[in-house]
Amino acid sequence: MTGPPPRHGAPDDLPLVAEEVSVVIDGRPVLVDVTVRVRTGEVMALVGPNGAGKSTLLSVLAGLRRPEGGDVRLDGTPTRSLRPRVLARSLAHVPQDTALDFEFTSRQVVLLGRHPHLRRFAPVGPEDERIADQALRDAGADRWSDQEVTTLSGGERQLVHIAKALAQEPRVLLLDEPVAALDLRHQLHVLRLLRELARRGTAVVAVLHDLNQAARFCDRVALLHQGGLLADGPPELTLTRENIAVAYGVRVVVRHDPDTRSPRVVPLDIDEGSGDTR
């Protein structure tokens, strides 16, 4: 595993904090005063209906979008005052769209993840190559290491980009719908990988659509609704019938699933009424 070695002298177990961030896109408030604390050793899911602001929040956390209000801090330093190189050594982001028009091999793409760790004109060294190969294996993308990414399927390319993020050896890993394009096996592989990374001390945040995956694989679920945080906590406390009814407008039952030993959300019907779920 390429999990970053535990860094000595990094006492803060809240490496990344978004403090009351607000984002306005084309005059429309997309995020309103959202506060999120990303914790070391934890897999956190960002869930919510379409348009709730999940991807926006993720790109704000990644420093890719500057919020109109509030601040994102890495170890207490506002990320907007950090140089991209410095930020990228601690923080990696896996985008949703990974299309590429140029014929890099998977391995070349993954090696690009070493960029923030390389000195300006230093070549890629054997250590970087080793880290890249390990990242490819960890992501389950080593079978197409030498294939050109232009020839891969969307799911395969997604795994390559996850490998690239791993090669970056971040303390905080942000993923935008990492399993959306994957088949069942690769979904489980990636979700297990996220757990393993968290166990090794990485802070992981993933936008997920499947509430049951969030319930099963994440320590914490942040439920977004209309640009705000409706709930934030362990899955048992956040993925409740009431919360889901409010956020999604769907009537559900939440059961305990003995096979996965986690809550399981079963959608019943679209909730036409207001509030009353009976």
Place this chain on the structure above:
Amino acid sequence: MKTSVAASPARRARRGPPRAAIVLTGLTALLLVVVVAAVSLGPIPVPPRDTVLVLLHRLGVVASAGQYELVVETIRLPRVLVALVVGAALAVAGTVMQALFRNPLADPGVTGVSSGAAAASVLVLATGATVLGRWVLPAAAFVGALAALVVVHLVAAARRDRSASTLLLIGIALNALLGAVISAVLANVPDDRDVRGIVFWLNGDLVARTWEHVALALPPVCVGVVGVLLLSRDLNMLLLGESAARSSGVDVLRTRRLLLTLAALITGSAVAVAGAIGFVGLVVPHVIRLVVGPDHRLLLPAAALFGGSFLVLADLGARMLLSPVVLQTGTLTALIGAPVFLLLVLRRGRRGAR
């Protein structure tokens, strides 16, 4: 942990230095052969041995240059060197623009950047501002190229769309606009002989290039190419897209500004001495990419070397193929480049990529 690394041939192939060394050595050798051939061939044939002799003399290796010194020194060599510098410049500019716009069809000619340089040059040529100094023309070409590049970049960014068709449409609009500007300027030039001269230069030509042209183009092109080479890793990162590059540690805004300026410098210098020679920046990077892949650390130097060879050869072809019929260098590159361009469009279409 050790794993079997020796496995696939592709893996052996990527073992960096040797392969890069082979490619670059091969391309350097090709360039030398092409240069000697181009200097030797012409209305007065010079034996290749004597060409080499003059070249070595010029470099101070041998004392005597032999009987062909005059023709080689004053006529052939400067023309060949201008072709070499311009070819390398356009190939590198094309490679950079393809990465900047994340679009394999970008090229100084197609996007209207060469036209920008040409329009600005025509403006100073027609107004006679060139009497102010030798640097006026290249400076104008640089400014024109930069302005065009910035326009292309801004429009493409505003559309939040990096599809090939968008870029080509911007190029069409810009080329049409700048073509109109050039026509308007030419229509107002009082002396017809000046017009003919400017038109000839516009089409991209290397006739009667002197050492002065070499001296004019070489320094800025060298600065530009070295600058771009130093940014080759950032170019690789930019291919991933803006946010991916940024989250992997690239200062995208700064890098992009720097690259736009360098690309304009390179294109402007080339256009200033040779006019708008098209398609070099399209054909050369593609051929090289087929051989070495998209990694700019190898792609850029290889494209520079091959671009030099390509234009020297194209110029030789223009001089020799239909002699005494005059073919301009830019005509020949268009004859080669336009079909290649169409082929690329077709290939992209079939792959279903936007």
